[in-house]
Amino acid sequence: MSDKTDMIKVENLDKTFTLHLRGGIALPVLRNTGFSVASGECVTLHGPSGAGKSTLLRSIYGNYRPQSGRILIRHDGEMVDIVHAQPRVVLEIRKRTLGYVTQFLRVIPRVPTLDIVAEPLLARGAGLDASRARAAELLTRLQIAEKMWDLPPATFSGGEQQRINIARGFCADYPILLLDEPTASLDEANRKIVINLIDDARRRGTAIVAIVHDADTRAAITTRLLPLQSQGVAA
Amino acid sequence: MTNLDQTPLLSVEALNKSFGRQAACRDVSFELWPGEVLGIVGESGSGKSTLLNAIAGRLSVDSGKVLYRTGGNDIIDLAAASEAQRRHLMRTEWGFVQQHARDGLRMTFSAGANIGERLMALGQKHYGSLRDTALDWLQAVEIAPDRIDDLPRTFSGGMQQRLQIARNLVTRPRIVLMDEPTGGLDVSVQARLLDLIRRLVQEHNVACIVVTHDLGVARLLAHRLMVMRRGQVVEAGLTDQLLDDPQHAYTQLLVSSVLSV
Numbered sequence: 001m002s003d004k005t006d007m008i009k010v011e012n013l014d015k016t017f018t019l020h021l022r023g024g025i026a027l028p029v030l031r032n033t034g035f036s037v038a039s040g041e042c043v044t045l046h047g048p049s050g051a052g053k054s055t056l057l058r059s060i061y062g063n064y065r066p067q068s069g070r071i072l073i074r075h076d077g078e079m080v081d082i083v084h085a086q087p088r089v090v091l092e093i094r095k096r097t098l099g100y101v102t103q104f105l106r107v108i109p110r111v112p113t114l115d116i117v118a119e120p121l122l123a124r125g126a127g128l129d130a131s132r133a134r135a136a137e138l139l140t141r142l143q144i145a146e147k148m149w150d151l152p153p154a155t156f157s158g159g160e161q162q163r164i165n166i167a168r169g170f171c172a173d174y175p176i177l178l179l180d181e182p183t184a185s186l187d188e189a190n191r192k193i194v195i196n197l198i199d200d201a202r203r204r205g206t207a208i209v210a211i212v213h214d215a216d217t218r219a220a221i222t223t224r225l226l227p228l229q230s231q232g233v234a235a
Numbered sequence: 236m237t238n239l240d241q242t243p244l245l246s247v248e249a250l251n252k253s254f255g256r257q258a259a260c261r262d263v264s265f266e267l268w269p270g271e272v273l274g275i276v277g278e279s280g281s282g283k284s285t286l287l288n289a290i291a292g293r294l295s296v297d298s299g300k301v302l303y304r305t306g307g308n309d310i311i312d313l314a315a316a317s318e319a320q321r322r323h324l325m326r327t328e329w330g331f332v333q334q335h336a337r338d339g340l341r342m343t344f345s346a347g348a349n350i351g352e353r354l355m356a357l358g359q360k361h362y363g364s365l366r367d368t369a370l371d372w373l374q375a376v377e378i379a380p381d382r383i384d385d386l387p388r389t390f391s392g393g394m395q396q397r398l399q400i401a402r403n404l405v406t407r408p409r410i411v412l413m414d415e416p417t418g419g420l421d422v423s424v425q426a427r428l429l430d431l432i433r434r435l436v437q438e439h440n441v442a443c444i445v446v447t448h449d450l451g452v453a454r455l456l457a458h459r460l461m462v463m464r465r466g467q468v469v470e471a472g473l474t475d476q477l478l479d480d481p482q483h484a485y486t487q488l489l490v491s492s493v494l495s496v
Contacts, residue, residue, distance in 0.1 A: 020484030021491060062473065064480040087459045087473045088239060088268055108433075108455065109426035 007207035008037040013069035042208040047228035062090040101169030105161040114149040120172040138167035179210040250299030259285040261466040270440040274457030282466040330403030330411035336395035347383040372401040393424035
């Protein structure tokens with residue numbers, strides 16, 4: 001894949017939340033937002049709290065539904081508008097193209113750590129052994145002790161759960177990765193590991209959009225900064 | 236997107252059902268794709284269970300179509316199908332998991348016979364192979380094999396529900412309808428059942444329609460959700476879209492009413 005392929009193209013995006021339980025007040029968050037991200041780039045969203053960084057990231061993942069505009073995602077060599085795609089197409093895009101890592105792990109009852117991490121790769125059709133081997137590799141790299149792999153992570157610490165979530169997000173080598181505070185509650189050593197993981201993925205050609213509050217981490221991973229102001233008018 | 240099916244497994248078109256002057260389903264339309272899990276959520280009395288029973292042909296509908304694409308690739312309108320045709324499908328290509336296991340099981344038959352019944356209805360008569368299949372399925376739903384000759388009433392609620400699932404999946408149905416499958420069970424029993432349903436549905440690539448009032452269950456099981464209120468679908472979409480960015484006032488109320496732990 002060439003370095004300059006556009007992987008994400010956001011065009012004229014508007015997102016307003018209407019709170020029906022509070023008399024229908026409208027909160028405009030994104031207005032006429034537009035930018036693109038090429039493969040091998042790490043674009044970091046930057047702006048004050050409330051500027052719409054997470055809203056934008058969730059919209060790109062197809063989790064939030066903008067009122068107008070398009071978000072084109074390169075999926076199987078074609079640009080597909082995830083805002084208007086059918087639900088099953090969105091799921092297909094998430095399965096094979098688009099990864100999303102937050103600081104919170106959504107635990108599935110009874111499923112052991114190793115399988116939670118392996119699941120995205122397994123869902124994509126890689127065999128059980130290959131998926132588990134890749135999951136083990138990532139868990140090792142992220143310093144999750146092997147004795148924990150067979151346990152469901154519900155009772156693990158916040159930092160452990162976060163690293164498990166990162167392992168899960170990186171397991172399937174998605175062409176596009178969305179990262180929402182991936183290093184938020186990690187110690188120095190683990191943060192370095194995650195920074196290297198992100199940088200390795202980018203050098204392999206992954207297009208990355210990230211939200212990072214910590215200035216050092218931001219400096220270490222970012223190739224381009226995208227300023228967002230309140231009401232989200234992007235440069 | 237070449238690998239996505241081009242025709243849905245089930246198309247419900249403008250379904251209407253009233254009880255007297257009370258409309259239970261108003262103009263409900265949706266499609267279900269192979270392997271897809273569709274959740275129907277809404278409060279009690281919103282028409283969820285009526286819709287499920289109407290789709291299964293357990294209730295006659297006032298108007299509308301329930302178009303099902305069979306394993307043989309014929310399209311049948313279940314709302315207009317003969318009783319015999321419908322019964323045959325319900326025993327083979329469809330399954331129905333009831334909220335109360337005792338409504339879905341034969342309480343006077345052994346666990347093994349409960350699993351074997353659908354197979355026998357399809358003409359399997361060999362006792363040894365029926366018993367082997369029953370043993371396999373008991374294992375799949377985590378019931379000890381030595382319980383095969385016991386009556387379901389000697390089982391706990393969670394075990395009965397797992398037995399009911401085995402009884403339905405044994406004929407490898409293409410669609411399974413579930414009405415509050417985890418309702419009335421302890422939380423730990425629920426978690427086990429949910430994990431089991433999730434795994435079996437994936438392994439067998441079976442499409443499901445799951446009626447639940449529990450948004451946690453919906454989040455875990457369903458790819459897509461429909462929110463019903465007073466017999467109408469007020470909002471539909473991907474599960475996480477609907478729960479994280481609800482648009483309709485009623486969906487916002489539902490989501491904000493959940494206690495989080």
